[in-house]
Amino acid sequence: MKSKGNLYLIPCTLGDNEPIEVLPITIKETIDHLNIFIVENEKTARRFIKKIAPSKSQPSLKLFVLNKHTEDTDFPDFLNPCLHGKHVGVISEAGCPGIADPGADIVKIAHDKNIKVVPLVGPSSILLALMASGMNGQSFAFNGYLPIDKGDRKQELRRLERASFENNQSQVFIETPYRNNKMLEDITSVLANDTQICVACDITLSTEFIKTKTANQWKKNMVDLHKRPTIFIIHKS
Template identity: 55%
Template sequence: MKGRLYLIPTHLGNSNYGLTIPHEVATLAARLRYFIVENIRTARRYLRLLDPKMDIDSSTFFILDKHTNPREYSTFLKPIEEGHDIGIISEAGCPGIADPGADIVKIAHHKGIKVVPMTGPSSILLALMASGMNGQNFAFNGYLPIEKHERIKSIKHLESRSIKEKQTQIFIEAPYRNNTLVKNILDSCHPRTLLCIACNLTLPDEFIVTRPVSSWKNQVPDLHKKPTIFLIQG
């Protein structure tokens, strides 16, 4: 009998995991012995947080990051075919959403493996919930281009799309480029376009504010190296 592939959410940086990770999820994660992770060190630290008594040294970890050869993906699921359950753990939030775990899930479906998503925090959905923007029609666009000209072009395209389709546009940036992205948004969008900045979600210094672009100027917080979600709606 095949095992199952569990998608195990991770907290968004808060050490008090009880605020965002259900007890049942923590209990399940602690009983597994096979994991697919982006970083072994942070995964071990997280599992130890969920259950200090867990025998982590008897666990097997498969690394899934930008350096992993796609030809290895299928081999990560071999324990499932031998009857063992496997958990995918993201670096933050939910596996498979803006996360390489989606590639493993796709293979699991192809192999007829049962995929079980577990409840936990998604910074993307938390930001949308708190933004006051359209939650019935929205699009997550991932990272915008790094090159300035292409990035501004992309921002204007998303703003136009949000107006035509009445669709909330959501995107992210590498934390050390957040401040530059905000400047590009404020310089490129119409003064009446709504911009929501959702930073450090679920943390003590959580910041979630929605204002027209015109109201943001001279009031933007320092977002350098802080995980942030950006949403716009024209």
């Protein structure tokens, strides 16, 4: 019986910086040997592949698109090459596949089909923000996006603050970039004055900004986060 191919989880850059600045050589070596990829966006994925492996033939690439518009029933088909002995790579739009990313759905199917999953080293904005926050890295929770409705969002912020205090747990979440400024305003207005808030934006880029202050301190010194990818972390002691 022919051995199955592997599923490689390939991190990419968090912004428009040079891959060599944040990615190990193993990423290039892996991409050099792959021609089949599962990606969120074909155009940006091709651009990333060309940037990290410029000599690779673009016409030779087979790309399956995995995003919110993809039918769940198509997911297993993306792994058919692995069942026939070919290796497949997963590339997300930014950072690490499977972390706050639809690639997790493919990984689950790979395990069900007994396909070897190989995670590769690369930048995760969530972990990098937590590392730089000075908050509890022993116990933390990633909460994804908070509710859009203003009332529901404020209720959720209070719940996260309470969970942080009761469990000594850092609470991590994100927002759509164009709503970041409003999110920071809501955080500082809802949470207790002494609750710690870390704002980490443009991580790994030349415009990187990471600061941890109390809610009260942020009120007096707000920062413009409009359309800048940002991680928010709160901790109530």
